[in-house]
Amino acid sequence: MTMLNEAEIKEQLQKIKGWEYNDGALETTFEFKNFKETFSIMTRIAFECEAQNHHPEWCNVYNTLTIRLSTHDAKGVTSKDFKLAQSIEEIIDSE
Numbered sequence: 001m002t003m004l005n006e007a008e009i010k011e012q013l014q015k016i017k018g019w020e021y022n023d024g025a026l027e028t029t030f031e032f033k034n035f036k037e038t039f040s041i042m043t044r045i046a047f048e049c050e051a052q053n054h055h056p057e058w059c060n061v062y063n064t065l066t067i068r069l070s071t072h073d074a075k076g077v078t079s080k081d082f083k084l085a086q087s088i089e090e091i092i093d094s095e
Contacts (some may be wrong), residue, residue: 003076
């Protein structure tokens with residue numbers, strides 16, 4: 001997997017809403033009604049991560065979920081991260 005350069009990352013970011021490029025990773029934060037809803041979404045995302053064999057760094061505090069995506073093997077952002085970000089958006093939008 002080849003690491004994307006900054007111009008490629010900026011171009012791809014235009015295709016997904018709410019995501020930013022920070023410190024070598026794609027990053028976003030979601031807010032839900034409560035902890036139960038947040039954890040339910042996290043579970044759905046976890047199954048998709050397993051299916052793609054790509055796992056995020058994430059943090060959950062009550063109803064807030066922060067997600068960071070980078071491809072550790074490539075030491076940066078790759079198309080794999082954008083694919084997972086798009087899948088996460090689809091899961092969120094389906095709620």
